Amino acid sequence: MTSIARDELRTLFLFEKLTDEQLDWVTEHGEIEKYAEGTPILQEGDPATCFYVLLSGTLRMTRLVHGDELEMTRTDQRGAYCGATQFLMGQRGDQRYSASVHAVTDTEFLSLPAAELGEEFTSWFPMAAHLLEGMFLGRRNTDAVVGQRERLLALGALSAGLTHELNNPAAAAVRATSSLRERVAGMRQKLAMLARNDIDPNLLEQLVDVQEVLVKAVAGAPKLSAIQTSDLEDELSDWMEDHGVADGWDLAALFVPAGITTARLDEVNEAVGEAFLNPALRWLGYAVETESLMGEIEDATTRISTLLSAAKQYSQMGRAPYQWIDVHDGLDSTLIMLSGKLSHIAVIKEYDRSLPSIPAYAGELNQVWTNLVDNAVSAMKGTGTLTIRTSRENDRLMVEICDDGPGVPADLGQRIFEPFFTTKAVGEGTGLGLDISWRIVVNKHRGDLRLRSEPGDTRFQVLLPVTEEEEDQD
Ligand SMILES: Nc1ncnc2c1ncn2[C@@H]1O[C@H](COP(=O)(O)OP(=O)(O)OP(=O)(O)O)[C@@H](O)[C@H]1O
Ligand SMILES: [Mg+2]
Numbered sequence: 001m002t003s004i005a006r007d008e009l010r011t012l013f014l015f016e017k018l019t020d021e022q023l024d025w026v027t028e029h030g031e032i033e034k035y036a037e038g039t040p041i042l043q044e045g046d047p048a049t050c051f052y053v054l055l056s057g058t059l060r061m062t063r064l065v066h067g068d069e070l071e072m073t074r075t076d077q078r079g080a081y082c083g084a085t086q087f088l089m090g091q092r093g094d095q096r097y098s099a100s101v102h103a104v105t106d107t108e109f110l111s112l113p114a115a116e117l118g119e120e121f122t123s124w125f126p127m128a129a130h131l132l133e134g135m136f137l138g139r140r141n142t143d144a145v146v147g148q149r150e151r152l153l154a155l156g157a158l159s160a161g162l163t164h165e166l167n168n169p170a171a172a173a174v175r176a177t178s179s180l181r182e183r184v185a186g187m188r189q190k191l192a193m194l195a196r197n198d199i200d201p202n203l204l205e206q207l208v209d210v211q212e213v214l215v216k217a218v219a220g221a222p223k224l225s226a227i228q229t230s231d232l233e234d235e236l237s238d239w240m241e242d243h244g245v246a247d248g249w250d251l252a253a254l255f256v257p258a259g260i261t262t263a264r265l266d267e268v269n270e271a272v273g274e275a276f277l278n279p280a281l282r283w284l285g286y287a288v289e290t291e292s293l294m295g296e297i298e299d300a301t302t303r304i305s306t307l308l309s310a311a312k313q314y315s316q317m318g319r320a321p322y323q324w325i326d327v328h329d330g331l332d333s334t335l336i337m338l339s340g341k342l343s344h345i346a347v348i349k350e351y352d353r354s355l356p357s358i359p360a361y362a363g364e365l366n367q368v369w370t371n372l373v374d375n376a377v378s379a380m381k382g383t384g385t386l387t388i389r390t391s392r393e394n395d396r397l398m399v400e401i402c403d404d405g406p407g408v409p410a411d412l413g414q415r416i417f418e419p420f421f422t423t424k425a426v427g428e429g430t431g432l433g434l435d436i437s438w439r440i441v442v443n444k445h446r447g448d449l450r451l452r453s454e455p456g457d458t459r460f461q462v463l464l465p466v467t468e469e470e471e472d473q474d
Contacts (some may be wrong), residue, residue, distance in 0.1 A: 003032065004110055030110045035106070035107045040100060040404065041109065043100050045096055051084045055109060057076065057104070060101070063098070077361050089134070106404075164340035173300035190282050197275075217262045218291045222259060257292070295439065305455075321362075325360050327354070327399055334369040345386050348387045351389075364440045371436060379407075393463060407410055418431075441462050
């Protein structure tokens with residue numbers, strides 16, 4: 001074990017103003033370590049036990065990012081330090097090396113035991129130790145708060161969008177089911193009534209046949225204008241009046257949307273005869289109604305399951321975070337999730353479906369789309385045209401989220417991408433939407449986030465590499 005001389009320590013900037021006793025402590029606890037060219041000195045992730053100061057040679061500091069070794073620094077500066085640099089944090093710090101260090105040339109280091117150095121430093125400079133510790137903890141807390149807010153924003157958008165969107169079809173299905181119960185009960189009674197009147201079994205059979213035909217017609221009935229509807233209703237109620245069916249008006253209102261014409265009514269009349277016409281038409285009325293109620297229930301429940309699968313796609317539940325994706329899937333599911341906010345907005349999709357799949361963090365990109373669409377909607381104050389366009393720019397795929405709102409004033413420029421920058425009222429915006437999007441697009445995907453804005457035409461352009469090599473970063 002070689003120790004270092006007091007005078008030599010004084011030449012290192014870290015130790016220049018220490019007292020003799022303090023320098024003696026360093027001499028006593030420090031050790032000179034030699035490493036041959038190319039050897040590892042410390043390994044990222046290992047318990048951080050030593051603080052190293054470079055005495056001679058060149059070191060290289062690297063970090064593993066998605067399996068790739070990324071060089072952070074390379075230096076031959078005497079006095080450069082590395083290793084357990086957070087020794088002041090004692091047991092509270094993340095006591096792991098945050099990077100690996102290699103000797104590029106033959107090197108010499110002074111190594112100090114981190115735990116003891118931490119204690120000693122605190123007793124030498126108590127105030128500095130408190131301040132530094134406050135800085136470490138403060139930064140960690142800010143990061144935690146920002147990260148939490150980030151997750152909450154995504155979760156908030158998802159659950160607010162979802163509950164709003166699920167509510168309508170669910171309520172519609174409940175309403176339709178209870179009407180259906182009433183109509184089915186009505187049908188049973190009409191059937192009993194027909195039976196009491198000794199209806200000829202053959203007639204009943206014919207009636208059932210007519211019912212089948214009508215019910216099938218319901219689904220394919222043409223969509224009518226208000227005027228057409230009221231004309232046809234008049235025609236049907238006149239017909240019923242002529243045939244002695246009292247209160248034919250409400251039946252007409254049921255039959256017209258189902259595509260039933262006077263010609264059909266003639267067929268029914270012929271099949272059952274005037275005596276049974278009234279209960280027969282009522283019974284058919286119920287059949288038409290139950291059919292359309294079942295159609296409503298089917299639409300509502302289909303909508304619910306479409307929403308749930310969009311939510312699943314949006315949140316990327318149960319899927320690998322990093323995968324090859326078609327960006328249009330995420331854009332579509334985001335638009336469905338946000339459809340509650342888009343009800344007064346014209347959404348134009350200009351998708352280039354020939355674009356290739358790209359390697360990406362799908363769930364995080366959905367957060368980007370959410371933030372950008374959310375901003376566009378609030379810039380347009382709820383009404384306007386939102387255009388989502390996809391295209392290719394050289395070896396990058398471009399997604400543009402465009403709105404026709406007032407635009408971003410030129411003097412704000414890049415500031416809008418800063419964390420906590422917002423022009424919204426207190427409580428309305430946190431100013432994190434674009435900061436989060438920037439980090440996801442630029443840092444995580446090695447892409448680019450650009451703004452082109454003039455009044456009435458604002459475009460946020462997200463560029464994403466289509467190949468993996470450029471993508472695979474922090
Ligand atoms: N499409 C847009 N048109 C006009 N201004 C915009 C648009 N998008 C963003 N901005 C401006 O950029 C600012 C920052 O946006 P950012 O999304 O980061 O935060 P925010 O929307 O204010 O709050 P939140 O954290 O809720 O998203 C906005 O306050 C707004 O002034
Ligand atoms: Mg925003």
